[in-house]
Amino acid sequence: MSAQVRGNTNSSVGSSKYIAPMRVGVLGFGGLGQAAARMLVAKQEMLWVAAADLKGYAYSGEGLNLDTCLAAYQSQGSLGYLEPGGILTSRSIQELIAQASSVDGYFLALPNLPNTFIASVAQMFIKSGWRGVLVDAIKRTSAVEQLLVLKEELAEAGITYLTGCGATPGLLTAGAAIAAQSYAEVHQVKITFGVGIANWEAYRATIREDIAHLPGYSVERARAMTDAEVEALLDQTNGVLTLENMEHADDVMLELAGICSRDCVTVGGVVDTRNPKKPLSTNVQVTGRTFEGKISTHTFTLGDETSMAANVCGPAFGYLKAGVALQRRGIYGLFTAAEIMPQFVK
């Protein structure tokens, strides 16, 4: 962590005031990574200093410029073409970590394709000797389980890793963890999301991850689909993907937090790839029994006007800020969005 990041060391109230902004990197520069960068450049408390895509990376200690980064990526296909500061390399993440030692934390806005990719990136950080905060918006249970295996190694490396910190898992999982507090026993956590995007090409990797949840599909099969094949599939459903009983890490996260068994958690939703209006209001319902024996349901519903990008990247940076506070206290290891209160980033 940068020596410039200093807060109140005596207690937490008021500790959100930093003297210098946190220095933040974003790995991945597709739809999600670009939205993250756009969000970051408007934050006073964070400075966007590093970004990487498959073919290259860009780093600037004074902060990256969003317009020039977008221009380089969109016109030439990689941040590595950025002038000055871009480096073209097939080992973009490893080289960026090695160069940018003053970065306080990274948001891994990478599609987890293949399903072992995020865990392999975590291993790159462990091997690098860098100490700081990592945050992902990973979705699958099996992907979080791969990180659980790395728990001790992350702690020993001095890395504070927060997993499952997007919308779901993330925002809604944290909402469920709060809602659970009214109950002696939690019986069901039911997450239902609605996503509307104007055109799927802006979120190619995210939509492929969704397709991978459809019956008969796998992560590998979805990843191997050409754009034309995705288009053909979407034509069959009028652009709508209906997903049920998805493998979603909300389950393992709520189980790890001791709230309920993973079997009590269900995740499903509807994604409209041809209409920015959400097909339904994203919500989580938490049903349980109170200490008095009453059965009831709390509901946390997201406003329809909030986009997937706002609901994923906002929490991701909120958890990154919370992670920096943990780092500062010497608290390393693996945490989930259900355990840590995200901090609001101005």
Next chain:
Amino acid sequence: MSAQVRGNTNSSVGSSKYIAPMRVGVLGFGGLGQAAARMLVAKQEMLWVAAADLKGYAYSGEGLNLDTCLAAYQSQGSLGYLEPGGILTSRSIQELIAQASSVDGYFLALPNLPNTFIASVAQMFIKSGWRGVLVDAIKRTSAVEQLLVLKEELAEAGITYLTGCGATPGLLTAGAAIAAQSYAEVHQVKITFGVGIANWEAYRATIREDIAHLPGYSVERARAMTDAEVEALLDQTNGVLTLENMEHADDVMLELAGICSRDCVTVGGVVDTRNPKKPLSTNVQVTGRTFEGKISTHTFTLGDETSMAANVCGPAFGYLKAGVALQRRGIYGLFTAAEIMPQFVK
């Protein structure tokens, strides 16, 4: 903190497993304190070992018995009459703290009458030399501000104090802090609660605290009212209290967490003192602007079947458990429910 309370020291995932239960005390044995005790005795992870009222206290290292405590209090007016283990004294809190050094944490289920009372209790703990976790379900902004003054003293005393950890502030404030994550800027947090209780006599102090929020009333005036005067007031409104723009600490808590200015937070509600059915569903609405410039509102709504007791005491013990984890890491001072993720207590 008791040496028996030990968790996983490497990282937080899985740290909710304790070898021995946390040893918990409850200060105050009115409606809220009794509900807290009833909740506690059903928890595997917590052991109810101490309780105090105005006239006495009870302590047992092996755990207190709910039935005998209730019988002593209801038949003779104080836990001090409990046989064996009860002590009659007008200095019940000081004497209990001095005797019960192995208590890991206390829930202050005390009516804050006068409005300086909870802060004076915090000072008793600071002076006592006891180190552990304190949790309150305090309501007024001015009451939390008195604790803020004690922030450094609490930290130096090795006390981890979590304030505003009931329903509102508490459960709903934490829900608002989560909901805020989708926004670049939070414009309004609007808390509206519905409370239904079968008869006001079960919550004499709580109802007096509500009356104190009515136009023309103060904490002192409400406290000085006889039961007959309260009854007469309630007769005028058919048992319903409608409260608007209440002085509620949700505002200062969300401001301290950096989420919004206190002026953006409003708290109001309807209390029906003659019907256990809630007059409206308790909810918090969080309105803000996303990084893309959209205005939207997230809503967190509590199930009507959850009682005030479930929504206050559940979070209080969830924060107490989180506080014990902070203690174990040597983290002392003052925290609010908007900063810390409560942990689920089995």
